Amino acid sequence: MQERSKKILQAIIEQHLLSAEPVGSKTLLVSYDLGVSPATIRNEMAKLEDSGYLMQPHTSSGRIPTDLGYRFFVNDLVDFQNAKQQSHALISKIQNDFKTHKLKKEIQNAVTMLSNYTNNITFATLPDSATFYLGISKMLKKPEFMNDPLTACQVIEVFEKNNQFLKYLQNSEVPEGQIQISIGHENLLEEIKSCSIIVTRYRSNNFIGYIGILGPTRMNYAVNSIVLEEVTNQLNQEI
Structure with missing residues (x-):
């Protein structure tokens, strides 16, 4: 996974851990310094969803982590x-x-x-x-x-x-x-x-x-x- 995708996935999971709500691109822009445009964030979120790391609940435009997303988070992103x-x-x-x-x-x-x-x-x-x-x-x-x-x-x-x-x-x-x-x-x-x-x-x-x-x-x-x-x-x- 590319570093940019890792940063966005980590930000989404960390925000979801705090809020228990689906995370949208606007929330990421306000709360995290990702250094990319809103369009780039949306594109990366779509790629992460296609790869099975995120899913989109029917009632929201935001995303939440899947089991695969959490597994990648635990194995590769959490600094224990x-x-x-x-x-x-x-x-x-x-x-x-x-x-x-x-x-x-x-x-x-x-x-x-x-x-x-x-x-x-x-x-x-x-x-x-x-x-x-x-x-x-x-x-x-x-x-x-x-x-x-x-x-x-x-x-x-x-x-x-x-x-x-x-x-x-x-x-x-x-x-x-x-x-x-x-x-x-x-x-x-x-x-x-x-x-x-x-x-x-x-x-x-x-x-x-x-x-x-x-x-x-x-x-x-x-x-x-x-x-x-x-x-x-x-x-x-x-x-």
């Missing part, structure tokens, strides 16, 4: 290292919260903290083959789910059918010590193909469990990954 360097205050707060609450073996408290910092559904698998999760009410307040109750119900049902989600995680083959991001249709469960999942593994004595975040594809992948990584690091130290 820079985001981590810019998140010292957030990381310090997480570390302080662990010291204050003395979490130790209480994985449930870690999931609560994760939910509070990310405003998404957060979950962890437990040694008794159960999945502990929080944040359903936060998910329901997201525009994507407020405007589509059926999709919201499908996501909730996945967690209510505990074994289904547990098996999904167990089959995901996440390497220990790494964070895996699955975007939209990359998820194997049909009911959560409208969502993204950021997941890693934690260790408790002889048990290795999964801990992660589930939310709409319109999420802050960099910050959520940083929060999950730090919570998991602290949890592994405490347990």
Whole structure:
């Protein structure tokens, strides 16, 4: 992809993350210094749509990212290292919260903290083959789910059918010590193909469990990954 196309795609996704609305060329001209004409922006947006990175909702002249667009964004445009360097205050707060609450073996408290910092559904698998999760009410307040109750119900049902989600995680083959991001249709469960999942593994004595975040594809992948990584690091130290 050419640099100009990358800049425009990044601007559209960053604006959509903030607004949850389709992004038009006028918004890009006002909010971003792209150094190109309105006609050029419109042409590039059309090319990005033809290539599958953007789509145009029927009710708007603006564009929103597709799963492919988000995947390119995560793989090629998000600077995770820079985001981590810019998140010292957030990381310090997480570390302080662990010291204050003395979490130790209480994985449930870690999931609560994760939910509070990310405003998404957060979950962890437990040694008794159960999945502990929080944040359903936060998910329901997201525009994507407020405007589509059926999709919201499908996501909730996945967690209510505990074994289904547990098996999904167990089959995901996440390497220990790494964070895996699955975007939209990359998820194997049909009911959560409208969502993204950021997941890693934690260790408790002889048990290795999964801990992660589930939310709409319109999420802050960099910050959520940083929060999950730090919570998991602290949890592994405490347990």
